[in-house]
Amino acid sequence: QFEFQPLSRLTTVLGGRVQSTTAATRATPNLSTALVTGTDRTAVWSANALYRVASSLNAIVSVGRGLRAPNLVERFFDGPTPEGNAYQRANAGLTAESSINLDLGLRARRGIWYGESFVFRNNLDDAIKAVATGNTVSGRPEYKNQNVAHLRVDGLEMLAGARVPAGWDGSLSYTRIIGHNISDPGSPIGDSYSSKVVGDVAYRRPSDRFMLGYRVRYQSDQKDVIIGPNPIGSVIPAFTVHSARGSLRLMDRGRIHNRLTITVDNIGNRLYAEFPNASFFRPEPGRSMSIALTNAF
Numbered sequence: 001q002f003e004f005q006p007l008s009r010l011t012t013v014l015g016g017r018v019q020s021t022t023a024a025t026r027a028t029p030n031l032s033t034a035l036v037t038g039t040d041r042t043a044v045w046s047a048n049a050l051y052r053v054a055s056s057l058n059a060i061v062s063v064g065r066g067l068r069a070p071n072l073v074e075r076f077f078d079g080p081t082p083e084g085n086a087y088q089r090a091n092a093g094l095t096a097e098s099s100i101n102l103d104l105g106l107r108a109r110r111g112i113w114y115g116e117s118f119v120f121r122n123n124l125d126d127a128i129k130a131v132a133t134g135n136t137v138s139g140r141p142e143y144k145n146q147n148v149a150h151l152r153v154d155g156l157e158m159l160a161g162a163r164v165p166a167g168w169d170g171s172l173s174y175t176r177i178i179g180h181n182i183s184d185p186g187s188p189i190g191d192s193y194s195s196k197v198v199g200d201v202a203y204r205r206p207s208d209r210f211m212l213g214y215r216v217r218y219q220s221d222q223k224d225v226i227i228g229p230n231p232i233g234s235v236i237p238a239f240t241v242h243s244a245r246g247s248l249r250l251m252d253r254g255r256i257h258n259r260l261t262i263t264v265d266n267i268g269n270r271l272y273a274e275f276p277n278a279s280f281f282r283p284e285p286g287r288s289m290s291i292a293l294t295n296a297f
Helices: 072-076
Strands: 002-007 010-024 037-054 057-068 087-089 097-110 113-125 128-137 140-147 150-163 168-181 195-204 210-219 239-249 257-265 288-296
Touching (some): 010 072, 087 128
Parallel strands (some): 087 140
Antiparallel strands (some): 097 113, 113 150, 239 257
């Protein structure tokens, strides 16, 4: 990775790497399936530029090439899906997804206020999607992960917030994502939310003794057709979830710092599903609480 500053207001960063991913099956008792090996190898790169328009405003451009090799479940899993509504057939011949990604945006900070806005376009080749084979296994529809040629995802991300020296921090963000199946426009790719709004407010004691926070997240419905039979139809409904968190710094011992964190998720006990679970509507947990003790040194 190299960083250049051809102008006093302009900073550029160029980077690249060569990566190789190999997945292979091994001899397993009671399984006679032939052993297979898959390898994906390529070069990926990125080019970034930041231009200081003003002392409190930066313009950012980023373009890069990415690669995602099929994971073990996509390549090798063969059996009923965890939801029990379908049967997934293994496809060891999957190849890696590749992409060209472009981001354009503005980032600003003035006094206690900060904000940013980005638009992006991701073009994916050999995208991996679960596709119905038309067959059934024990009465369940059969699906198989396949490389489905060319997809495109366009998006918008916006964030605005304020950070007060007294310890208050609040932010509001909006995200919009639109997917297109370029190779087969008649086959939508509804595998993500269409839009999302997140509001967050937190108070942190200036001495860092304790912190309290609250978050509200709204996700709109997704009208794209999703794969497989499901109990909710072709439109995944919108939902709103609330969560609260708090942390307390406990007694420090020398350079060892201890912090107790408590989080309450889905306060309203809402029935909803996140992607990719929405394809067969595997619900997320209801109201739940987690407690963590963190030691740092």
